[in-house]
Amino acid sequence: MLDTPDELQLDEVVWQGLHRFLDTYADLKSDDHVVIAYTPDSRTYAAWAALACESRGVEASLVFMAPLRDPWFCERLAPLIPPESEGRLILLTFEKHTMSHNKVIKTLVADRSPETYRVVRTINASREVFTTGVETSPSLLSALNTTVIERCQAARRVRIRAPGGTDLVATIDSDKYQYKSSRGVHIPGKFMVVPPGEVATFPASISGRLVADFALNVNVLFEGDVRLERCPVVVDVEDGAMTRFSCENEEMSAFLEHSFSRPNAKRVGELGFGTNPAVSTCLPENSHLNERVPGIHLGFGQHNQTDEVAGYACDIHIDLCARGGSIWFDDDDEPLDLENVPPSKNTHPSLISGEDVFSDDAEDDCCGMLR
Structure with a gap:
């Protein structure tokens, strides 16, 4: 399904959603190093995120990745990852239909302290992710x-x-x-x-x-x-x-x-x-x-x-x-x-996984998308 002109329009509602995304999900700070990886179907949303970062005085580095199979993605991404001593890394990824290259990303951040990086992976990227998906805190x-x-x-x-x-x-x-x-x-x-x-x-x-x-x-x-x-x-x-x-x-x-x-x-x-x-x-x-x-x-x-x-x-x-x-x-x-769930005042239970999306890496192709 092709994106329509309205889908690709950066209006005020989307702009507010982008900043909400950067504030509450990416937790962007002025001294962070931002890298944005995107597949061809999501280049528009990556560009929007880069513009929102720029409006805050943060220059984002953008890097292309082919979905599922990309033997050279690691070579393109690695030079953009700053040393831990230079500050926190915020890595944002945008994809339309896939969730690719988890293994590459995990390898490149493996030697960093967990507190020095944040990886936010957007699947099914669209304007609605910003206008609706991240509206709730x-x-x-x-x-x-x-x-x-x-x-x-x-x-x-x-x-x-x-x-x-x-x-x-x-x-x-x-x-x-x-x-x-x-x-x-x-x-x-x-x-x-x-x-x-x-x-x-x-x-x-x-x-x-x-x-x-x-x-x-x-x-x-x-x-x-x-x-x-x-x-x-x-x-x-x-x-x-x-x-x-x-x-x-x-x-x-x-x-x-x-x-x-x-x-x-x-x-x-x-x-x-x-x-x-x-x-x-x-x-x-x-x-x-x-x-x-x-x-x-x-x-x-x-x-x-x-x-x-x-x-x-x-x-x-x-x-x-x-x-x-x-x-x-x-x-x-x-x-x-389910449409009127009262929020609990208790701490979220521990030992609960936060991910419900698996990587579609070609190495294991766990989602079967290559068939």
């Missing part, structure tokens, strides 16, 4: 995610219902399966992925019906319209696997039929809850921003655990997202409304 997202995690960790059984017709019953095993918490909070030594706003885990068991009436998000190239508001995908799930699905959109139905035919792609690998209150409108293109809408989504195929823990492997991840929803925990009569 990391502190609020952290508090919202904490509420969801606390309620899940205290329960064994959950029932999830959504206005579109979703009705699921799942068993949660918080001792065995780890949580993912995307909240935009910097953890020294870790890479931050934006747009943020999600809690996810692996369901020990799950059955029922998902009516995905918001969006599809998938980790393979898909150039169709991912919006599902007019043509929901209805999925029946039994014992942790899809048994049947339907969708009136022929293109979407054909894509899902092909995707679900891959080994283990019918398995539910993720029980996810979007938590970003700024997300309300679905983008037509494949985007993690759609997955952040307050609501329930199931990820089929690739899971968010280790293969040993999950018990299988899969090279495709199919997120089907529903808007809104409520969660009943065990025998509690009062559900948690």
Whole structure:
């Protein structure tokens, strides 16, 4: 899907979002060294970020990277990484469809103290990442995610219902399966992925019906319209696997039929809850921003655990997202409304991974995008 002229227009709303991104996510200071890496499909967004840095008196170095395979990226990036003694490094990356070269970046910062660098990786770069995706502060997202995690960790059984017709019953095993918490909070030594706003885990068991009436998000190239508001995908799930699905959109139905035919792609690998209150409108293109809408989504195929823990492997991840929803925990009569989550006053739980996006490096091609 090609970017439209409106998509590429740097207006005041985008400009404010850029500075919010630099302030609250990149934590940019006047004496930082900024390097911006970008793929060809995201050069505009990289240029915007460089302009915003320049307006603050910080000159950013820009470096091109080919998506997935780029044998010379390390040679181009390495000279731009300053010695630790010269100050903090802020490395920003922008990509449209991929998350490339994690290994290269990790190698180049491996000898630095974690406090002397920050890596912020933007996936599905678009104007909406700046106008919507980073509108909510990391502190609020952290508090919202904490509420969801606390309620899940205290329960064994959950029932999830959504206005579109979703009705699921799942068993949660918080001792065995780890949580993912995307909240935009910097953890020294870790890479931050934006747009943020999600809690996810692996369901020990799950059955029922998902009516995905918001969006599809998938980790393979898909150039169709991912919006599902007019043509929901209805999925029946039994014992942790899809048994049947339907969708009136022929293109979407054909894509899902092909995707679900891959080994283990019918398995539910993720029980996810979007938590970003700024997300309300679905983008037509494949985007993690759609997955952040307050609501329930199931990820089929690739899971968010280790293969040993999950018990299988899969090279495709199919997120089907529903808007809104409520969660009943065990025998509690009062559900948690996903569109009105009260922020927790407690500290975000430790030992929770902050990343929900894997690298598409050609060396391991974990997302299957090269097929």
